[in-house]
Amino acid sequence: MTTVLIVDDQPLQRYGFHLLLDSVPETDVVGEAAHGAEAVRKTAELRPDVVLMDVRMPGMDGIEATRRIIASGGRSRVLVLTTFDLDEYVHAAIRAGASGFLLKDARPEELLAGIRAVAYGDAVIAPALTRRLLDEYARYVPSHRVDSPEDPGLGSLTDREREILVAVGKGWTNGEIATRFVLSESTVKTHVGRVLAKIGARDRIQAVIFAYDHGLARPNAD
Amino acid sequence: MTTVLIVDDQPLQRYGFHLLLDSVPETDVVGEAAHGAEAVRKTAELRPDVVLMDVRMPGMDGIEATRRIIASGGRSRVLVLTTFDLDEYVHAAIRAGASGFLLKDARPEELLAGIRAVAYGDAVIAPALTRRLLDEYARYVPSHRVDSPEDPGLGSLTDREREILVAVGKGWTNGEIATRFVLSESTVKTHVGRVLAKIGARDRIQAVIFAYDHGLARPNAD
DNA sequence: GGGCGCGTAGTACCGCGGTACTACGCGCCC
DNA sequence: GGGCGCGTAGTACCGCGGTACTACGCGCCC
Secondary structure: OEEEEEEOOOHHHHHHHHHHHHOOOOEEEEEEEOOHHHHHHHHHHHOOOEEEEEOOOOOOOHHHHHHHHHHOOOOOEEEEEEOOOOHHHHHHHHHHOOOEEEEOOOOHHHHHHHHHHHHOOOOEEOHHHHHHHHHHHHHHOOOOOOOOOOOOOHHHOOHHHHHHHHHHHOOOOHHHHHHHHOOOHHHHHHHHHHHHHHHOOOOHHHHHHHHHHOOOOOOOOO | OEEEEEEOOOHHHHHHHHHHHHOOOOEEEEEEEOOHHHHHHHHHHHOOOEEEEEOOOOOOOHHHHHHHHHHOOOOOEEEEEEOOOOHHHHHHHHHHOOOEEEEOOOOHHHHHHHHHHHHOOOOEEOHHHHHHHHHHHHHHOOOOOOOOOOOOOHHHOOHHHHHHHHHHHOOOOHHHHHHHHOOOHHHHHHHHHHHHHHHOOOOHHHHHHHHHHOOOOOOOOO
16 A cells, blocks of 8 residues: 655645545555645655655745655655656756656556556656656766776877867867868868767767866866 | 567567557557667668667677667667666666667556657656666756856846856757757747857857856766 | 837758768888 | 878768847836
8 A cells, every 4th residue: 555645736636636546446645735845744744655746836846845855864755746847847856856757647547657666666757758868868977887998088089189179179160270270171070070979979069068078178268 | 550670589579579569559560580680670671660679689689789770860769678677788778879678577558658658759767777767867967057146248148048058058959958948949049149149159169168168067077 | 008128939041060981191010 | 012090181961050030928117
């Protein structure tokens, strides 16, 4: 039996969730809360297995409430429900320690499966949000154990390529680099292309970021 | 109708998937492959909507096959199936560009829902794997911190424009910013254009440099 | 009530950026 | 002497980025 606390500022929405959860035997709604502060208080008091948390609420919102609930150290897990798939919310909620994110328009079975998974200690994310999460994950999370022999790229650059990267880091266009280095633009493109491939950058913008992150470019006084 | 290519080295396993997918009207199995190389070839030939990809196979494994399929630029999406929830596989598969990961012991409805989501362009992850993914994500992905008060040029930006500049500083394309901020690409272009004009940048590359020089962007661990 | 700033959104257009090739001279070294 | 890394250069092609507009709803304030 999974105990659930429903948190939403709209009574009708709470009622709907309540009805749904009452319709199956494995969940038991132990309480409701209309805003963040009440959610934090009732979680401490009722110790539900799962807190079904709306994000947008007057006063303390769902993210801050999640943060406090997780920080309090209880074993209640939080399943966040968002109407909009605004990333700021998702990021903030992940950081706050939520166990899942589903969109409010999820089908009933999805919601129930989500609650089941969260109660079990797993986590769930709505498919529509997962796509972007994976993209971002792939970009930021270092690929330990797989590749990266300590210096992904930089060491494999030739002297010329490093010069080119520095020039790119200054914000110069291919044409400007060609003029300053006395090369054809084709040659510059060839070099830039190789640099991008070696450092794993999608375009010169990410190369600029790479240059800054690796100390190849340094802030000017503007 | 979603067309599916089944990739698994075990004939019995393929047979099981085939039966399952044939049992519902919305999926159509257009082929099978017994190893990675065959999967790559048949994907190019049959152009299925979804490739159901086993990880562990003799010869070219599912990860490498996924990498090649995604790199080839077709519109086939890959749903990876793992028997074990080994992290190395998950990481590698995310980096390879897979649209989803499910455990082989998933319930039939989960698998079908997964295929549906992936075909639709979304992504899915088995709840048991999501937990760890979120933890790692929260550890590595930097939070959107908007700091740094008054600054020449910077002060004339509206809040929205400053948000856009920060996003540009992360190396995001206009399309990515539009998706993450839930805006049209036109709107993003309008914002970016105004930002460039206000800070006196020629293009977004100089805007990235500006962001770094003014502390709006900060190096990540990479 | 009208003006204004802001955020949103669209159309049209063009050029730079990036990819995918091929090519070749030069110097080095097995 | 042939292979190889490197720097140079070209062609072809396409898409994203950026510009130049217009437009409109909303909230604020004179």
